[in-house]
Amino acid sequence: MKLRPILIAILAFIGMIDALFLSIKRNAGPIPCHVTHGCTDVLTSKYSVVAGIPLSWLGLAFYVTVFSLAIFSVFDDPKNDSELPLRAIFYFSGVGLIISALLVGIQAFILKAFCEYCLLSAALVLSIFLLSPHQVRHTVPQ
């Protein structure tokens, strides 16, 4: 059973909900935190937009892509056992992890406010990254 791509797909699915939720809530009034402090400040700060595009939209694109890759990996013919989707997830989530680390740093040191939804996203990206390399490492190139 392809446990890793299934786990990655579940994590990416949670990420999709998180990113969609933030995209909807971003312009819908103050967003009180339940665990942390300063969700609205983080989500409406100048760092929440890159080139006019809200980061939540970019996050959504990331999770949809990772989810799609994971699903293609799950449905891949066992005879083929193509490493391509997982390899793509590995590199893709590696970039995502660097961006997530930067965003957590901005929350901690510049905004001095934390958004729990953003921290959840960072945790999801980290988990996806940690789940993805194992199979890549153990795949012998043809």
Next chain:
Amino acid sequence: MPKAIKPVIVILLAVAVAAGAAVFLSRQPDQPVPSSAAAPLPANIKTGGHFRGPGNAELTLVEFGDYQCPSCAAYHPFVKEILNRYPNQVRLEFHHFPLISIHPNSMAASKAAEAAGEQGHYWEMHDALFEYQRQWADSPDPKPVFAAIANRIGINGTILVQTMDSPALQQRILKDVEQGDQAKIQAVPTFFIKGQQVYLKASIEDFVQVVEANLHK
């Protein structure tokens, strides 16, 4: 059936389910437990605050705000637009609620607004602080920026900075903060109409809808 169809169907279904879940969650009340929601405004809320609009206005929109809060700046144009659209029916009552733990310049900004008020230009400075928030929000010493902003809008910047140190101004601001604490405010901006908290989206349509719903009530 082509092999690629199955994963594509799963992906489309998952995106649709995720969208439904996100919409459902976004429509839930913002506060996790009722006890943490803002309480009705205390009876003594009529003390303090700054009023903008006619004294006999039918509706008073009470705002607890923080000049360094990005979302307060984002809401500010909509508040102004509502006052423009309902010049005889709606007035604004603004209370300081500087979140100094996350906005180190917010107290100084509140003092700058109060100091401008001492020169009879509170609302001009109020607008300018939000409008030029990015110029002073991250400044290690915002006072010169406040002075420059004041000069730009026709207020004596030097006097403004001198007045900012007045303990009376700080007391006025702390009184607002005390009222906000009593009302258990958890986020800024927080709005009240007729003593009850109202949840406003950052859109003029939503502001109009809420105001219309409360007018003639």
